[in-house]
Amino acid sequence: MAAALQILPCLPRALLRLLPRRGLVTQVTSTMALPEQARRLFESTVGAVLPGPMLHRVLALDPTGKLLKVRDRSFQLRNNLYMVGFGKAVLGMAAAAEELLSQHLVQGVISVPKGIRAAVERAGKQEMLLKPHSRVQVFEGAENNLPDRDALRAALAIRQLAEGLTADDLLLVLISGGGSALLPAPIPPVTLEEKQMLTKLLAARGATIQELNTIRKAMSQLKGGGLAQAAYPAQVVSLILSDVVGDPVEVIASGPTVASAHNVQDCLHILNRYGLRAALPRSVKTVLARADSDPHGPHTCGHVLNVIIGSNLLALAEAQRQAEALGFRAVVLSAAMQGDVKSVAQFYGLLARVVGACLTPLGAGASAEEHIELHRLAAELHVPDLQLEKALEAVTGAQGPVCLMVGGEPTVQLQGSGRGGRNQELALRVGVELGQQPLGPVEALFLSGATDGQDGPTEAAGAWVTSELASQAAAEGLDVTTFLDQNDSHTFFCRLRGGEHLLYTGLTGTNVMDAHLLLLRLQ
Ligand SMILES: Nc1ncnc2c1ncn2[C@@H]1O[C@H](COP(=O)(O)OP(=O)(O)OP(=O)(O)O)[C@@H](O)[C@H]1O
Numbered sequence: 001m002a003a004a005l006q007i008l009p010c011l012p013r014a015l016l017r018l019l020p021r022r023g024l025v026t027q028v029t030s031t032m033a034l035p036e037q038a039r040r041l042f043e044s045t046v047g048a049v050l051p052g053p054m055l056h057r058v059l060a061l062d063p064t065g066k067l068l069k070v071r072d073r074s075f076q077l078r079n080n081l082y083m084v085g086f087g088k089a090v091l092g093m094a095a096a097a098e099e100l101l102s103q104h105l106v107q108g109v110i111s112v113p114k115g116i117r118a119a120v121e122r123a124g125k126q127e128m129l130l131k132p133h134s135r136v137q138v139f140e141g142a143e144n145n146l147p148d149r150d151a152l153r154a155a156l157a158i159r160q161l162a163e164g165l166t167a168d169d170l171l172l173v174l175i176s177g178g179g180s181a182l183l184p185a186p187i188p189p190v191t192l193e194e195k196q197m198l199t200k201l202l203a204a205r206g207a208t209i210q211e212l213n214t215i216r217k218a219m220s221q222l223k224g225g226g227l228a229q230a231a232y233p234a235q236v237v238s239l240i241l242s243d244v245v246g247d248p249v250e251v252i253a254s255g256p257t258v259a260s261a262h263n264v265q266d267c268l269h270i271l272n273r274y275g276l277r278a279a280l281p282r283s284v285k286t287v288l289a290r291a292d293s294d295p296h297g298p299h300t301c302g303h304v305l306n307v308i309i310g311s312n313l314l315a316l317a318e319a320q321r322q323a324e325a326l327g328f329r330a331v332v333l334s335a336a337m338q339g340d341v342k343s344v345a346q347f348y349g350l351l352a353r354v355v356g357a358c359l360t361p362l363g364a365g366a367s368a369e370e371h372i373e374l375h376r377l378a379a380e381l382h383v384p385d386l387q388l389e390k391a392l393e394a395v396t397g398a399q400g401p402v403c404l405m406v407g408g409e410p411t412v413q414l415q416g417s418g419r420g421g422r423n424q425e426l427a428l429r430v431g432v433e434l435g436q437q438p439l440g441p442v443e444a445l446f447l448s449g450a451t452d453g454q455d456g457p458t459e460a461a462g463a464w465v466t467s468e469l470a471s472q473a474a475a476e477g478l479d480v481t482t483f484l485d486q487n488d489s490h491t492f493f494c495r496l497r498g499g500e501h502l503l504y505t506g507l508t509g510t511n512v513m514d515a516h517l518l519l520l521r522l523q
């Protein structure tokens with residue numbers, strides 16, 4: 001397991017208190033190396049969306065202690081509260097909910113990633129752990145984010161709890177990213193292995209999370225509203241920490257408390273698109289054929305309240321505040337970056353060039369062609385909330401360092417059999433792009449990290465690079481292209497300068513997609 005969790009959201013604030021004047025702060029931070037600043041900013045991004053505080057923002061008990069308030073709705077509590085949960089951030093969410101509601105809690109079951117309790121304990125994050133004699137049963141499973149037998153056992157226990165509820169009961173459902181793999185309950189005759197294989201193939205061929213989860217829903221007893229249906233007639237309140245661009249409740253963890261609006265045709269289109277239709281196991285065909293006559297219809301979720309409690313945007317907003325405290329001119333460019341890592345890397349490479357040119361005192365700025373090309377790349381990525389113009393305006397004339405912040409989740413089309421994750425691969429590709437840009441006296445650093453602390457099936461959260469990457473690699477005899485062809489970014493970074501470019505946080509206990517930071521300053 002990676003080094004202990006080190007979330008230090010308060011550190012720059014403490015620094016600020018000691019040094020209230022901006023000039024002084026800038027002086028101190030400018031002596032701090034860019035990698036150190038980038039690591040701190042990533043830590044504050046994660047620290048802003050730790051599950052406990054997120055939960056407390058939406059849940060409260062009224063003074064009598066008998067009414068649960070969820071935003072503007074109220075629910076009667078009379079020894080009738082049950083809790084289930086699944087996802088990478090659910091342990092901390094459950095601990096916070098237990099802390100607040102333990103006197104009403106009858107029983108709970110949660111499904112969380114393998115090793116999360118040990119990681120949280122090692123990091124000294126006691127507030128993310130359940131009480132010693134908790135009424136909440138914990139299952140750990142889904143190693144490397146793939147559904148397994150342990151997760152299946154958890155899903156069955158969750159289904160059993162839900163099915164036993166009555167109209168007097170209230171079911172609190174805690175949901176976060178990673179929930180799909182932690183709640184596998186394939187519809188027979190589909191087996192766990194078949195579902196695992198299909199998910200893996202779709203992900204490896206670059207399917208989006210929307211596509212992946214459409215298929216998962218069609219194969220599952222609990223996804224796509226199935227859990228809500230199992231809990232009926234109890235009232236259901238789902239608290240959701242979003243790890244999907246745009247916070248679509250029907251996609252996050254495959255929407256177990258949201259009626260699925262997809263039909264078999266949608267599934268067949270997706271399977272066709274990724275060349276998987278012909279080779280489908282017979283069991284999958286059987287379930288798809290049945291699905292249209294037995295959907296978890298929209299009428300089944302009227303007893304449910306779905307509430308988004310936190311997202312990537314919130315994390316970036318905090319990181320922006322921290323970056324400003326460190327003396328950067330900080331801009332959030334988007335919380336919805338998507339697309340293939342190759343195109344995303346080209347965009348960031350050119351963005352560094354264009355923004356870098358704004359920082360050079362007597363520089364002529366970037367050329368009109370470069371601006372046009374940057375906008376073309378941006379348009380190709382179809383990022384719904386991209387603030388490119390606003391960002392360029394904001395950094396024009398910046399005297400000091402600049403920090404551009406982006407959230408989202410690009411995709412990788414796996415071709416090789418190497419080890420890596422989309423953050424490490426993106427960082428490696430951006431490193432190559434930075435090396436090809438004429439940045440002159442501008443120092444550039446790019447960091448990409450998974451807020452859950454685990455990038456793909458590796459123990460690193462991500463990596464950071466500078467424009468020196470290509471020359472550093474060459475000096476150590478590492479051929480970047482070969483590593484990229486093999487999707488072997490993790491091995492590359494392990495070998496580069498003894499692994500110093502890798503980002504290790506350990507499992508963070510939260511999950512709001514990835515964060516990309518581009519830091520630029522004059523040398
Ligand atoms: N060798 C590799 N190189 C690059 N990317 C990889 C590699 N192996 C797996 N991936 C990518 O990692 C992604 C899975 O990563 P991870 O397990 O962190 O999922 P996630 O999307 O963060 O999960 P969740 O959203 O469920 O929390 C897949 O999209 C896959 O394409």
Ligand SMILES: O=C(O)[C@H](O)CO
Nearest residue numbers: 177178179180252253
């Ligand atoms: O679990 C999942 O389906 C993904 O993390 C998206 O929420």
